[in-house]
Amino acid sequence: MTNRWSSTDHALSYLARADRIPRRTEGESALLEQVPKTVGRILDVGTGDGRLLGLLKVDRPEAAGVALDFSETMLAAVRDRFAGDDRVEIVAHNLDQPLPDLGQFDAIVSSFAIHHLSHSRKRSLYQDLFDRLNPGGIFANLEHVASPTASLHEKFLQAIGYRLEEDDPSNQLLDVETQLQWFRDIGFQEVDCYWKWLEMALLIGIKPA
Secondary structure, eight states, rough: OGGGGHHHHHHHHHHHHHHTTHHEEEHHHHHHHHOOOOOSSEEEETTTTSSHHHHHHHHHHOOOOEEOOOOOHHHHHHHHHHHOOTTEEEEOOTTTSOOOOOOOOOEEEEEEEEEGOOOHHHHHHHHHHHHHHEEEEEEEEEEEEEOOOOHHHEEEEEEEOGGGGGOOOOOOOEEEEEEHHHHHHHHHHHEEEEEEEEEEEEEEOOOOO
């Protein structure tokens, strides 16, 4: 499977278009509503340019954050975003590999990153993230998920301004229900799809207190 995210051009192209993705801010708003403002420590998995972690810290300025990504272009952008904020640690890591020892977290979030992994790695990563949550902690994954049919997938691409030939070969999309069942099997509670628009979905689980 081709993963183009190590390419500077691919990463910069995504950043240029990301803010124009329809409904993206709706999904982000739904995620922000679910993450308690009292969390002390947040992990952002596949942080990109740090957009989601930055939004979370608007209402949680005292929260410590760990921003995790492997793209050098993205890491440079996230360093710029959080320059001067000593409460944000930036870690270079490829999610295909087991997570490094980062400690425990009150909230783990991700935005349009985990779908680049193989399905087996998605499943094992979800277990890794569950293990790194404090009791009562939340995992919130705003994700690109699979459509049930090829025609609906093409309609989604049209809706976000992409042509079929521009479809990212790095994507390894999976349906919502399979992922929610994995959450339940791992031990998450309050598992649900909290928001969805076409192939964009917010999947959430809570670690039992």
